[in-house]
Amino acid sequence: MKRLTLENGLKLLMIPLPADGLVSYWSVVRTGSRDEVEAGVTGFAHFFEHMMFRGSENFPGSAYDEIISGIGADANAYTTDDYTAYHLSFIAEDLPKVVEVEADRFQRLAYDEPGFKTEAGAVYGEYRKGRTSPWSVLYEKLQDAAFDAHTYKHTTMGFEADIQKMPERFAYSKTFYQRYYRPENVVIVVAGDIDTAAVEKLVMQRYGDWKPGYVAPEVPVEPEQTAARRVDVPFDGKTLPMLAVMFKGDRLQPGDTTMIAAQTIGELAFGETSPLYKKLVLDEQRVERLYASFDDQRDPGLWGVLAMVKDPGDVRAVEREIMATVADLRERPVEAARLAAVRSNMKYGFLSSMTTPDEVAGHLAPIVALTGDVTAVDERFATLDRVTPADVQAAAAKYLTVARSTVATLHSRDQAIPEAAAPAPAPSEAPAPSVAPTPTDAPAAVATPPATPVEAAPAGTLKAAPVLLPVPTDPLVAFEIQVKVGSQDDPPGKEGLAALTAALIGDGSTRQLAYEAILGRLFPMAAGYGAAVDRELTVIRGQVHRDFEAAFGDLIVAAVTEPAFAEADFERLKSEAKSYIENTLRFTSDEELGKAVLYQAAFAGTPYAHIEDGTVAALDAITLDDVRAFYRAHYTRDNVALGLGGGYTAELPAKIAAALGRLPAGDPGPAPEIEPTAPKGRQVTIVEKPGPSTAISFGYPIDVHRGSREFYALWLATSWLGEHRNSVSHLYQVIREERGMNYGDYAYIEAFPNGGRRQVPPTGVARRAQLFEVWIRPVKEDQALFALRAALREVELLGERGLSPQQFEGHRRFLVKYLLHFAETTAAKLGYAVDDRFYAVDGHLALARKTMAQLTLEEVNAAVKRWVQAKDVHIALVTEHAQALADALVAGGPSPMSYPAGSEKAPETLAEDVIIQAWPLGVAREQVKIVPVSEVFER
Structure with a gap:
């Protein structure tokens, strides 16, 4: 690593390392919510993180986004109590342009008051989205109670009253920038395939004239706490x-x-x-x-x-x-x-x-x-x-x-919690703490044979050849064991069985070791493994430093080949699965709930319809004997594939394959047919649930798959419409950027579960049937119809018009480079390589880049013409006043957009609002179904 401090106080840290031509560029501002010392402006550090994407003097308005998308960079930012970090990942050849645009926005940020007020609306949308999470509510009250004077009293988001008044703080925002965005308060970290001398020259050229002037705020010192x-x-x-x-x-x-x-x-x-x-x-x-x-x-x-x-x-x-x-x-x-x-x-x-x-x-x-x-x-x-x-x-x-x-x-709110706990007993009076298990402790259930004893199978060979991705320089070893079984294989009335079986493998005991003993062995390695179940596949994956490859390999193989299926593990994991449905899915993320309901509607009548965790009633019906029988039927050496990646030793693949070969032979038979019925008209499901916002998802089944040119053509167009978690998304620009209605708006042609926690697509989610899907992150309840109309309109217009030559060329340039970020780690590359076997594709990401570089505008628009429409769709909404929303949908009357007082919008935006507010909905009363949240995934 090389360090440099410029005369103006800016620090530069350079870390060259082999990285397949990738570079990561971080600008760390040593200002967070702790620095918000003035009353009435809490949350401003986070808010200003948003404003830093609004353009600069030399790259005004959307020019910054156009440059970043043009180089296919993965760009984002986050704020904490103590600092704000801006980060980009890109190809090394684009480093000069990145330094140029980053230096300009850090020294010459430029935004107007209308744009400022629009962003304030988006930030409040982010706050409202967080109110559905009990964790956000807990931390807000916890910090407020724990601190008296220090600014840790408020969370990074800030007090709600201050967030509501942010649109009025335009003048203050200019002073915030001048005070905190100074060179002495910033550290730049550049890592990857870099020439440190070249980086140093670029940074000195672009940042050398940045004027110092940072003065640290006087953060109040928290007085000593003297009572609980x-x-x-x-x-x-x-x-x-x-x-x-x-x-x-x-x-x-x-x-x-x-x-x-x-x-x-x-x-x-x-x-x-x-x-x-x-x-x-x-x-x-x-x-x-x-x-x-x-x-x-x-x-x-x-x-x-x-x-x-x-x-x-x-x-x-x-x-x-x-x-x-x-x-x-x-x-x-x-x-x-x-x-x-x-x-x-x-x-x-x-x-x-x-x-x-x-x-x-x-x-x-x-x-x-x-x-x-x-x-x-x-x-x-x-x-x-x-x-x-x-x-x-x-x-x-x-x-x-x-x-x-x-x-x-x-x-x-309706739960009765006992009063404050009695004081803890003095240590001399307290019961002795539980003793941690020895590494040889096996679960009690292991001593009792299962209801149907299973004979140890003679060693055999895996039907599928292993997928090997050796990277000798990688200090880590990635393991991936893929089983061709998923929630589609759940027996009727036992939905959730595949997931519960996998949970007992990934988070349960083996015949030799109790689960706590397994945790004890994994802990010094800083390693772990787990099982993930999707509609078609189960993947048991883990990663370990190569110093421990042998010991870790023994543990993960034993989990797959010799699970104990202990009663205690079964009860614990079954309880967790039910709690996930009853509490987490229903009540902590409206958007994930809405997406799950969309899939249920789109795949009704097929084995894809239920979520992987099943239903509450089905989980109650599942027994440990069900789990054992399901395992015997599906976890066979003919149904398992091995993947290894990283710096593993030469003998590891044969050793792991031989160990997995101890699984019994057996072919579970063909996968069930997945033939969803296309919707006729707009079919609406509204989940009635308390909350400050409305979550929106809509989509319909499509029959397009990886490997075909049509798939990559449709992918390019859908990415233009709504690339995940990226401001290049057209929907993002229309709904979030121009109107400040929410946190983001995206579109997909492949399943993207848990999108709020992911930046790039997951692996292990290979499916034979997919949806064209649009995800509108939560909006204010009174803006729900406008947001839905705006999204439906954009999909309709894309289907009718296709992409323009400029849109096609610009987005193709973005996507060809952006795809490099989908698999930066060896583990991610291994995941894609294993998925390639499911799709019978030789290198999906490489093929995608190659094909997209060859595609013509005519091919892309032909795919759009065939697959993109908004007439026949399933729509899922999560909102508090379900009946009122249903009535408004059916009535189809105008739904005008309202902006904060004093907001100024361009005449073309206001003219477009008039069109959107009256865009035809075409929803009949019989096409709307209201479901109380307590009934969702109940049975």
């Missing part, structure tokens, strides 16, 4: 009770032994290998999730643990368990062996996260933001090596005291 605090947080949706037991922590001090020792407590006391986790999550199953949070911060923040408690009446007892564990830490030193395991986990976890330019820059950015340099990395690990059990005990005594605690309890 509590806050009750009623939640309007449905959720398991969430208990947060937090303590005032410390700022990042990489050379301070006590501070670094404190950060090991998260894993020692509350992690998956801790006695408390074993007791509450695995053995007694009173807690569904237990999360530790001991993060780095610039100033003393909050450290502690969060628990999702299954029984509201048990919340205070769980709190007592947590407090007793903390008291025990203060009284007794931890075992040296467990501390050594945490030390190993932290080191290998860091190393395993540094394989691509974007990962390297992204993991260094927080350290740079908090300390101004990366020297803290080596200093932290040097300090970690010195930490002793006595240091951990001292850290607990210093930070984790009752007087420094804040306990927050979030619960559904």
Whole structure:
């Protein structure tokens, strides 16, 4: 790594590494919500992150987006309490242009008041979207209760009242930019295939004239907390009770032994290998999730643990368990062996996260933001090596005291939660903590033969040859075991069986090792494996540092070939699956709920109709014998394929293949037919659910598949219409950028589950049947019809007109380069390589780039003409006032767009609004169905 500090104070860190021609460019502004010291302007650091994409003096308006899309860059940004980071990943040849446009927006940002007010609307939309998540609501109330003076009192989003007034803060926004976006307050990190001398020259040329002038704000010092605090947080949706037991922590001090020792407590006391986790999550199953949070911060923040408690009446007892564990830490030193395991986990976890330019820059950015340099990395690990059990005990005594605690309890508004917990028993009176399992402990169920004993199969060979992707320079080894079984194979009345079987493989015991013992072995490796089920496939995948390839390989193979199917694991994972439907899917993400309902409607009557997790009633009906029988039928050596990638040894492929060959032979038979019925007219399902916004999805089945030129032609056009999480999307420009209605708007021709948490498409989601799908992220309820009309109109116009020559050429240039970001890691490349076998395609991404470079406008528009329409579609809406929305849909009257007071819109935008507000909906009463949220996926 090479460092440079310009005369104006700007710091530049350059990290050359082999990266297949890719470069990652991060601009880290050491300003976050902690710097919002004036009253009435909380959330402005995050808001300004949005404004930085509004253009600059030399690249006004949409010119910035056009340049970034023209080079196919993956560009985004995020804001935290302590800093704001802007990042781009692109091809090395485009570095000069990236430096030019980034330098211009950081020195000469230019935006007008109408654009400012539009963006304020989008930010408020993002806030409203977050209100459906109990986590967002919990953290907002927790921070408000825990802090009195320090600006950590508000979240990164800010107080809602301040967000609502953002459209009035145009003048203030100019001062914010001048104060905080100064060279002394910014660090640039460039990693990848770079020539450091060339980078240095470019940065000095483009940033050298940037005028200094940063003055650090006087962030109020939080007074010492002297008494425990509590806050009750009623939640309007449905959720398991969430208990947060937090303590005032410390700022990042990489050379301070006590501070670094404190950060090991998260894993020692509350992690998956801790006695408390074993007791509450695995053995007694009173807690569904237990999360530790001991993060780095610039100033003393909050450290502690969060628990999702299954029984509201048990919340205070769980709190007592947590407090007793903390008291025990203060009284007794931890075992040296467990501390050594945490030390190993932290080191290998860091190393395993540094394989691509974007990962390297992204993991260094927080350290740079908090300390101004990366020297803290080596200093932290040097300090970690010195930490002793006595240091951990001292850290607990210093930070984790009752007087420094804040306990927050979030619960559904109608849930009764007991009063405050009694004080935790003194350590001398507390029961001895649970003992962690020894690595040889097997689950109790293993000692009892399953209901139908299975004879060990003689060793054989896998029917499918392994997919091998050796990368000798990669320090990691990626494992992917694909099984040709998915939710389409669930028996009627037992929907969710494929997913529950896979969960018991990925998160359950084996015949040799109890699940807690498996976690204990994986922990020092900083590795893990898990199973993911889609409609057609199950994938068991994991990744490990090559130092542990043999031990990890034994564990993941045993999970697949010798699952224990222990009763305790079955009950735990079945309970989690039901909770996911009843709480998470129904009540924490309206947009994911809406997309699931869309698929249910579009594939009604086919095995694709139900979600992978099944239904509540079906999960209740599934027995452990069902799981064992399903496993025997589908997990055979004729039905399994192996993939390996990275820096593995020469003997590993044969070893793993031979071990998987111990699975019995057997062909489960042909896959079920998937023949969805095309909708006639616009068929609407409205899910009635409390909430401040309306989520919108619509689509219809298509029969286009990877490998054909028509697929890549349609992909290009659909990407132009709505590329995922990218401002190049036309829908994004119309709905979000021009009108500020929501957070984003996208379109797809392949399934893209959990899109809100992904930047690029997932692998392991190969399907024989797909939807043309449009996803409109939540909008204000009174703007729902306008947003729906706007999206339907754009789809109709695309279907009728196709792409123009300019749109075609511009988007093709973008996509040919942008596709390089879909598989930057070896694990991602392996995932695509394994999926290629399903589609019988030789290198999907390479073929996509090659084909798109060859496509003609006529081919693209022919595909559009054949497949893109908005007349016959399924529409899924999630909203609070379902009947009112249904009535408005059927009535078809105008739905005018309203803007914040004082907003100015271009005459052409207002003229277009008049057209959109009256765009024909064509929905009859019999085409609308209202479903209460409590009935969705119930049976």
